[in-house]
Amino acid sequence: MQRAHTIADLRALAARRLPKAVFDFIDGGAEDERTLRDNVEAFESWMLMPRVGVDVGTRDLSRSILGCRASLPLMMAPTGLAGFFWPDGEVAGAQAAARAGIPYCLSTNSVASIEQVAAGVPEGERWFQLYFLRDREWMRALLCRAVAARYRVLCLTVDLAVQGRRERDLRNAFTMPLRPRLSTALDLARRPAWLAGAARSRLGFGNFAVAGPGFTSVAQHVASLFDPSANWDDIGRIRDQWRGPMALKGLLHPADAERAVSLGIEAVIVSNHGGRQLDDVPAAITALPDVAEAVAGRAEIILDGGVRRGTDVIKALALGATACSLGRPFLWGLSAGGTEGVSRTIEICRSELDNAMTLLGTPNLDAITRDHVRMRRDAR
Numbered sequence: 001m002q003r004a005h006t007i008a009d010l011r012a013l014a015a016r017r018l019p020k021a022v023f024d025f026i027d028g029g030a031e032d033e034r035t036l037r038d039n040v041e042a043f044e045s046w047m048l049m050p051r052v053g054v055d056v057g058t059r060d061l062s063r064s065i066l067g068c069r070a071s072l073p074l075m076m077a078p079t080g081l082a083g084f085f086w087p088d089g090e091v092a093g094a095q096a097a098a099r100a101g102i103p104y105c106l107s108t109n110s111v112a113s114i115e116q117v118a119a120g121v122p123e124g125e126r127w128f129q130l131y132f133l134r135d136r137e138w139m140r141a142l143l144c145r146a147v148a149a150r151y152r153v154l155c156l157t158v159d160l161a162v163q164g165r166r167e168r169d170l171r172n173a174f175t176m177p178l179r180p181r182l183s184t185a186l187d188l189a190r191r192p193a194w195l196a197g198a199a200r201s202r203l204g205f206g207n208f209a210v211a212g213p214g215f216t217s218v219a220q221h222v223a224s225l226f227d228p229s230a231n232w233d234d235i236g237r238i239r240d241q242w243r244g245p246m247a248l249k250g251l252l253h254p255a256d257a258e259r260a261v262s263l264g265i266e267a268v269i270v271s272n273h274g275g276r277q278l279d280d281v282p283a284a285i286t287a288l289p290d291v292a293e294a295v296a297g298r299a300e301i302i303l304d305g306g307v308r309r310g311t312d313v314i315k316a317l318a319l320g321a322t323a324c325s326l327g328r329p330f331l332w333g334l335s336a337g338g339t340e341g342v343s344r345t346i347e348i349c350r351s352e353l354d355n356a357m358t359l360l361g362t363p364n365l366d367a368i369t370r371d372h373v374r375m376r377r378d379a380r
């Protein structure tokens with residue numbers, strides 16, 4: 001793990017350990033994957049503008065995120081199926097987050113249940129991510145379980161009325177567990193470490209009572225259980241039911257951010273679901289400045305999508321984000337080495353961010369301002 005020096009190194013390690021269909025499920029996006037690529041590349045449209053003569057002898061990288069003092073301006077994005085990538089993957093990820101002092105958000109679509117993750121990692125800042133389900137009673141029950149298991153923040157994801165068309169998954173016929181096919185069997189023969197872990201794991205969607213039909217694709221799971229008819233009234237009702245802080249995840253339009261603020265939602269997560277839902281929507285970093293202007297400090301803003309470098313985090317903060325949320329970088333670390341792999345992801349982010357802040361002349365996160373970034377003249 002110590003030989004991984006960048007997030008890209010961890011991705012390469014994950015590609016070696018995981019079956020191709022599983023790696024593609026993590027790595028891929030919707031349709032032509034234009035938004036997926038743009039999420040990363042759009043950071044290049046922004047340059048950093050350093051200042052000199054600032055005392056950067058000591059640095060403070062900590063940040064308050066919805067009332068929790070995090071050691072870094074980062075959180076682990078909710079990602080389904082983590083237990084399919086590494087045995088007890090959700091617990092492994094939550095452990096690394098707790099050790100590092102950053103928030104961990106558990107997905108509705110986790111393999112481990114709400115209670116299993118809470119029991120496995122009793123300390124640490126836990127958020128629970130909820131989707132709109134057709135079965136509103138089940139949704140309410142999930143909320144009650146999250147309260148009972150002491151998840152502090154609710155993250156309601158609103159960009160998955162149906163699943164985006166993820167063509168890698170269609171081509172690979174990706175299901176959990178993997179459907180036996182000759183190509184899969186040949187691939188698995190080269191992945192003994194992953195296979196041994198998967199064989200030991202109890203696979204399924206741990207927060208749902210109904211077991212899938214054996215080999216379940218995520219698209220089937222979403223189509224049968226998720227509710228595409230949910231609207232702002234429903235969002236308002238969830239806001240009323242949840243007593244603690246709440247974040248709304250998956251918006252890009254400033255007017256939607258305004259609406260969220262007017263409902264008393266404390267944080268908006270500017271996100272296109274990592275390019276996995278509607279293709280051709282703006283990169284998260286591109287959408288951020290308008291959302292920040294609309295929100296005007298009335299809610300916290302979390303930037304989610306394409307963050308791969310410490311310098312990306314600085315750009316997001318300079319453009320109005322309180323913190324960044326990372327999905328694939330943590331899953332690559334998890335797939336490469338469980339808790340140690342996720343810890344390595346966090347360590348790489350911390351060391352890149354610290355180095356960049358020192359060279360930029362910003363000893364703490366409050367010192368990072370809009371004046372520290374410039375749009376490139378030749379930006380697309």
Ligand code: FNR
Pocket residue numbers: 025026027039077078079080107108109129157249271272273274275276304305306307325326327328329331
């Ligand atoms: C996700 N994402 C996601 N989001 C969510 O709200 N609930 C979920 O269950 C999942 N599941 C999921 C699985 C996988 C494999 C990935 C890669 C992503 C989206 C995730 O929270 C986040 O928005 C993106 O991953 C951010 O983009 P990056 O950091 O991966 O570029």
